[in-house]
Each structure stands twice: as structure tokens, then as C-alpha cells.
Amino acid sequence: MIISDSFIQAPKARDIEFTTCDADQPLIVQFAAHNATDFATASELVAKNCNGVDLNCGCPQKWAMQQGYGACLINKPELLRDVVLQTRNRIPSNDFTVSIKIRIHSDIRKTVELCQQVEAAGLSFLTVHGRTKDQKSDPVNLEAVKLIKQSVRVPVIANGDICSIRDAENVQRETCVNGVMAARGILENPAMFAGFSETPIECIKDWIKLALETGVSFTHFHHHLIYMCEKNMSRVDRRYFNALSSTTAVIDYMENYLSLCE
Numbered sequence: 001m002i003i004s005d006s007f008i009q010a011p012k013a014r015d016i017e018f019t020t021c022d023a024d025q026p027l028i029v030q031f032a033a034h035n036a037t038d039f040a041t042a043s044e045l046v047a048k049n050c051n052g053v054d055l056n057c058g059c060p061q062k063w064a065m066q067q068g069y070g071a072c073l074i075n076k077p078e079l080l081r082d083v084v085l086q087t088r089n090r091i092p093s094n095d096f097t098v099s100i101k102i103r104i105h106s107d108i109r110k111t112v113e114l115c116q117q118v119e120a121a122g123l124s125f126l127t128v129h130g131r132t133k134d135q136k137s138d139p140v141n142l143e144a145v146k147l148i149k150q151s152v153r154v155p156v157i158a159n160g161d162i163c164s165i166r167d168a169e170n171v172q173r174e175t176c177v178n179g180v181m182a183a184r185g186i187l188e189n190p191a192m193f194a195g196f197s198e199t200p201i202e203c204i205k206d207w208i209k210l211a212l213e214t215g216v217s218f219t220h221f222h223h224h225l226i227y228m229c230e231k232n233m234s235r236v237d238r239r240y241f242n243a244l245s246s247t248t249a250v251i252d253y254m255e256n257y258l259s260l261c262e
Contacts, residue, residue, distance in 0.1 A: 001056045003069070004033040004042040020049050021214065028097065030054040034068030036082040040090045043098075052097030052124065055083055058159075060103065060133040071103045071133035077114045084121040097124035101159070101181075103133050108144045112151045119152050127157040127181055146175040157181050163188075165195055187227040199228045201261050208254060218247050225250065229257065 006013045020027060027050040033039035043053040057080065059070030073080060080100060087098045100118060104111045115126055128148055130140035140160035149156040155178035158171050163185035171180055186192055191203045207228065211221040226242055233241065244250050 001030050001032050001059060002042070004031040004038040007031070007042045007045070008038060014045065016217075018046060018049075026051045028052045028054050028099070030056055030101070032056045032059070032064065032069040033083065034073075034079075036079065036086040039083050040086040043087050044090050047091050047093075047096060051095070052099060053087065054099045054101055054127070055080070057100050057102045058127075058129045060136075065133070074102050074105060074111070074114060074133075077117045080114070080118050081121040084118055084123050088122045099123060099125045099127065101127040101129070103129045103131055104141060104144050104148075106132055108141075108147060111144065112148060115148055115152050119154050123154055125155040125157060125178070126152065127159050129159040131160060140171075142171065142174045145171075145177065149175055149177050155179070159183070161185075164192060164197065168193075184227075187224070188230060190224075190228065198231060201258060204228055204254070204258065208251070212247075218250075221247065222250055225254065232261070 002017045003013075007017060018029065029043075029046045029050045029052075031039055031042050031053060033042070033055060039053075039055060046053065055073070056070055057073040059065075061070065064070035065072040084098050084100075091098075100123065102111070102114070105114075111128075119126070126148070128145050130142060130145045131138060142158075145156070145158050156175075157179045158175055158177040159181040162168055162171065162180050162182040167185070168180045168182075171177065182192065189196060189199045190207070191200055196203075204225070207224060208221075210216075211224075222244065226238075229241070230238060241250075241253060244253060
């Protein structure tokens with residue numbers, strides 16, 4: 001989730017927040033925005049290097065909502081409609097997608113009405129996290145996701161508690177959605193959609209190789225390894241590994257870790 005206003009204003013922010021390469025396709029860039037102009041302008045800046053843009057209307061974090069970003073936007077249907085219309089006018093290509101990711105209202109009828117309004121503005125597809133902004137560990141409301149799917153014509157993607165292929169299949173079967181999106185599940189196990197129940201050693205090796213070859217920042221390099229290795233490390237090992245502060249230290253640790261795992 002890239003903050004659109006800082007992305008527009010600062011070339012340094014653009015260099016830090018958005019990097020890609022020719023092999024990184026298909027690619028959708030997700031922005032946080034509280035007005036249509038910022039979102040459309042940010043979208044223009046990345047349009048030549050991606051296949052579409054997405055507006056985050058699902059982040060429930062307090063800081064985001066206090067600044068007018070994230071899940072609070074589901075209560076502003078006219079703004080979301082304007083976001084889609086302005087972006088479509090600026091980037092008229094039919095091959096370029098404009099989508100939103102939302103959470104649901106307590107009254108699901110409001111969510112259905114919102115989705116239909118944004119669809120009419122030219123939305124390409126819709127991702128639905130089946131919880132309200134106030135719900136955290138509550139079960140995902142698959143009936144709500146199913147109702148939204150039945151109420152719109154654009155493709156609908158389900159999100160929430162997708163931690164395995166079996167989860168994905170169950171959600172698709174119960175809701176008839178066009179696809180699923182994983183967050184924490186895919187961070188912990190990037191090979192999940194390939195059918196692996198936990199991150200295989202080869203996947204960890206691939207990430208280290210890719211990160212070093214492409215110049216991924218230390219923060220992102222380390223962060224992803226923390227997720228991938230979390231379930232196979234003791235609490236003491238996790239504390240030690242999480243506290244490492246250099247690429248060299250992480251590589252030294254991972255060489256020993258991988259040799260023990262093989």
C-alpha cells in the first residue's frame with residue numbers, strides 16, 4: 001500500500017516505494033488515497049510499468065483511517081466512484097485495470113450498493129475482505145462475499161484467512177468467486193499456491209538469490225525471511241534472527257540454518 005500524496009510529491013518516495021523489472025508481470029500497484037486526484041495522478045506515474053492500479057479501502061489500522069485512508073473509504077461511495085472515473089479518464093486503455101479492495105459493512109446491503117455504484121463507474125474487478133473494519137479474529141463472512149459476487153458483474157476476489165490451497169478451494173466453492181487473495185498466508189509460505197503446506201527450502205534459497213541479484217533493501221529482504229522461517233524456528237532463534245541488522249549477518253545465519261534443514 002503506497003501513500004499516493006507522498007508518491008506524487010517526492011521522487012525519493014517513488015524510488016523507495018516502487019521498484020520493478022520486466023519480468024515482474026502481471027503487476028498491480030496498490031495505493032492509499034483520500035481523494036480522486038491524488039490516486040489518478042499516482043496511477044499515471046506508474047501506468048507504463050504495471051498492468052493496473054488498486055485503491056486500498058480495507059486497511060483497518062487507526063493511523064490510516066485517521067488520515068482518511070483504508071477502510072473508512074467504504075463509507076464514501078461518491079469518492080470511490082470519482083476515483084474510478086478520474087483514473088479511467090486519465091488512463092483510457094482497456095487493458096489497464098482499475099480496482100478496489102474493501103471490507104464489508106455491518107449492514108451488507110450498504111456494501112452491495114457501494115459495489116454496484118463503483119462497478120457502474122468502470123471498475124475492472126473487486127476484492128472483498130469478508131470482515132468489517134472492527135473485526136480482527138472473527139470468522140470471515142463468506143455469505144456476505146457470496147452475496148456481493150451475485151450482485152455485480154465484474155470479477156470478485158475473496159480475501160481473508162486464505163492460508164492453504166484447501167482454504168482457497170473451500171472459499172471458492174462456498175462463494176463462487178473468481179479468485180482468492182492471500183496476505184499473511186502467502187508471506188509465511190510463498191509456495192502456498194504451488195500446493196506446499198510450508199515454505200520449502202528451495203523457495204527460501206530462491207528469495208535470497210533474487211533479493212541479492214536485484215538489490216532488494218535490507219528491510220524487505222529480512223522481513224520476508226522472518227515470515228518464511230517463523231514456524232520452523234524456536235522462540236529464542238526467532239528473537240536472535242529478528243534482531244540481526246545487516247545483510248551479511250542474515251546471510252551467515254541463513255547458511256547455517258539451511259544446512260541444518262537439509
